[in-house]
Amino acid sequence: MPGRRQGKPGSCRQRQRRGMRLILRPSLLLMLAENESHGYDLLDRLGSFGFDSGRLDSSIVYRDLRDMEATGLIESYWDDDSKGPKRRVYRITDVGLICLEEWMASLGTVAEQINQLIQKFKSNKKEKKEINHD
Amino acid sequence: MPGRRQGKPGSCRQRQRRGMRLILRPSLLLMLAENESHGYDLLDRLGSFGFDSGRLDSSIVYRDLRDMEATGLIESYWDDDSKGPKRRVYRITDVGLICLEEWMASLGTVAEQINQLIQKFKSNKKEKKEINHD
DNA sequence: ACATCTATTGACAAAATGCAGTTAGTTGGT
DNA sequence: ACCAACTAACTGCATTTTGTCAATAGATGT
Numbered sequence: 001m002p003g004r005r006q007g008k009p010g011s012c013r014q015r016q017r018r019g020m021r022l023i024l025r026p027s028l029l030l031m032l033a034e035n036e037s038h039g040y041d042l043l044d045r046l047g048s049f050g051f052d053s054g055r056l057d058s059s060i061v062y063r064d065l066r067d068m069e070a071t072g073l074i075e076s077y078w079d080d081d082s083k084g085p086k087r088r089v090y091r092i093t094d095v096g097l098i099c100l101e102e103w104m105a106s107l108g109t110v111a112e113q114i115n116q117l118i119q120k121f122k123s124n125k126k127e128k129k130e131i132n133h134d
Numbered sequence: 135m136p137g138r139r140q141g142k143p144g145s146c147r148q149r150q151r152r153g154m155r156l157i158l159r160p161s162l163l164l165m166l167a168e169n170e171s172h173g174y175d176l177l178d179r180l181g182s183f184g185f186d187s188g189r190l191d192s193s194i195v196y197r198d199l200r201d202m203e204a205t206g207l208i209e210s211y212w213d214d215d216s217k218g219p220k221r222r223v224y225r226i227t228d229v230g231l232i233c234l235e236e237w238m239a240s241l242g243t244v245a246e247q248i249n250q251l252i253q254k255f256k257s258n259k260k261e262k263k264e265i266n267h268d
Numbered sequence: 269a270c271a272t273c274t275a276t277t278g279a280c281a282a283a284a285t286g287c288a289g290t291t292a293g294t295t296g297g298t
Numbered sequence: 299a300c301c302a303a304c305t306a307a308c309t310g311c312a313t314t315t316t317g318t319c320a321a322t323a324g325a326t327g328t
Contacts, residue, residue, distance in 0.1 A: 015156070015237055019244035021284085022152045023251055030255055040306050050247040057286060062307060085293045085306045103149055104255050110153035111248040113184040114241050117157055121164055121238050155316085174275050191317065196276060219275045219324045274325075283316065290309075297302085 020051060022110070025064050026103045027051075029092065032074055033100055036091035039065055065090060073099050154185060156244070159198050160237045161185075163226065166208055167234055170225035173199055199224060207233050 027049040031042055043061045047053055065088075068074050073096035080086040092100070161183040165176055177195045181187055199222075202208045207230035214220040226234070 015160075015240050015244075017285085018152070018156045019240065019247070022149070022156060022244070023247060026149075026251060030251065030258065033255075034258055038306075043306095049251065050243075058306090059287085059308080060285075063284095066308090083294065084304085085291090087306065088308095100255070104252055106149050106153065107248050108252060109184075110149075110156070111245045111252075113153070113157060114245040114248075117160060117164065117183060118238055118242055118245075121167075121234070124164065124168055151316090172275080177275095191319090192275090193277075193319085194317075197316095200277090217325070218273080219322095221275065271328090272326080274323100276322085278321075279319090281316100281318085285314070287312095288310090292306085294305075295303085298300090
């Protein structure tokens with residue numbers, strides 16, 4: 001009996017992951033809108049966007065960067081002048097700037113929806129409390 | 135040369151989907167915290183949570199319900215008394231109530247992170263404008 | 269009889285994820 | 299000289315998770 005997603009009762013935590021993925025690319029793109037930079041650097045600046053560096057595999061970041069390059073949002077060149085292994089330095093494109101704008105708009109919508117959901121949740125809780133009190 | 139996620143330049147829209155998936159289960163669980171109900175009904179009440187019913191395949195909803203049942207957040211029974219085909223009616227469990235609480239908390243965090251991101255974006259834009267004006 | 273609406277489920281391809289490993293240059297210690 | 303640790307980027311692959319597209323089936327209206 002295979003049965004998909006068997007899950008122990010208590011595995012209610014993967015929502016974090018989803019949340020992270022939702023803002024990963026926008027965060028990267030925003031950083032690149034400020035300054036050009038390379039993956040490794042972006043990776044550890046992600047902390048300031050609320051990312052838990054322990055939970056975030058570097059391959060995801062590198063992969064997202066490559067993907068964004070493939071879709072034309074960013075472009076890259078090799079920097080071999082810096083010390084250490086050479087870096088692939090990314091910079092945002094015009095398409096990327098437009099996309100960033102769109103992403104921010106739709107993230108705004110998502111945030112609103114989340115807040116509405118939370119409001120509903122709170123009023124539901126309140127209601128229950130009143131019934132139980134009665 | 136295969137290359138993952140090749141994407142035309144302009145496919146900057148899939149963020150919506152992620153946002154939807156982020157709140158789908160919490161929305162369903164919240165509805166079930168209010169009243170027990172069945173998939174088909176929940177499905178069309180999703181509109182009031184900001185879901186575009188055109189974009190959301192019913193099988194996703196049914197699957198999420200089954201998955202939540204598998205993890206013990208909800209439980210179900212068959213209702214054959216109602217007219218039409220029989221329904222699988224779900225109700226939330228105690229574990230589900232706790233989970234709902236946790237989900238709402240972590241969604242709150244996500245909303246905050248999104249808002250911070252948007253703030254950064256706005257101040258970045260402002261900065262650029264000032265430089266260009268100078 | 270046939271279309272339509274209600275209601276749920278299944279199968280399968282495509283995409284996303286996590287993990288581990290590979291390649292390489294640099295720095296510093298013993 | 300050798301080894302460990304850090305920086306830096308990438309690849310491969312087995313799972314999970316999605317999205318799509320049906321298939322099934324009772325009920326209702328014409």
